[in-house]
Amino acid sequence: MISKVLVLALTACAVAVVTAEHAHSSQHIHKHEGHHHKVEFKDHHGHHHYDYYAHPKYEFKYAVKDPHTKDHKEQHEHRDGDSVKGEYSLHEPxxxxxHVHYHADKHSGFHADVKHSVHHIVPHHHHH
Structure with a gap:
C-alpha cells in the first residue's frame, strides 16, 4: 500500500514539474517608504484640515510566458515623485x-513610443 501511495505521489510531482515547465510567470515589487510630511490646508469654509504626504516612489516588473496559450508579456515600471517611466511588450495574435516605452510627468504629460517587430516567416518549399 505504501508503494502505491509513493508511486501516486511521485506521479503527481512529475505532472507538476511538467506543467510548471510549460508556463512561467513572475513579479517583483519594490516600494520605497519615505518620510511623511504633514500638510495643512483650508476648506472653502476656512476650516483647517491636515493630511500626510509621502514622496511616491516604487518599482515593479512582471512577466508571463505560456507557450501553450501563446500568452507572452512583460512590463517594467519605475516611479519617483511625479515622474513615471516604463516599458512593456506583448506578443500579438x-x-x-x-514594444511600448512610455514616460509621464506633470510638465510634459504622458508619452508613449510604440513599435512592432515582425518575425519573418520563410516559406519552406517541398519538392516532390
Missing amino acids: DGSIR
Whole structure:
C-alpha cells in the first residue's frame, strides 16, 4: 500500500514539474517608504484640515510566458515623485511583438513610443 501511495505521489510531482515547465510567470515589487510630511490646508469654509504626504516612489516588473496559450508579456515600471517611466511588450495574435516605452510627468504629460517587430516567416518549399 505504501508503494502505491509513493508511486501516486511521485506521479503527481512529475505532472507538476511538467506543467510548471510549460508556463512561467513572475513579479517583483519594490516600494520605497519615505518620510511623511504633514500638510495643512483650508476648506472653502476656512476650516483647517491636515493630511500626510509621502514622496511616491516604487518599482515593479512582471512577466508571463505560456507557450501553450501563446500568452507572452512583460512590463517594467519605475516611479519617483511625479515622474513615471516604463516599458512593456506583448506578443500579438498575428505573431508580431508590440514594444511600448512610455514616460509621464506633470510638465510634459504622458508619452508613449510604440513599435512592432515582425518575425519573418520563410516559406519552406517541398519538392516532390
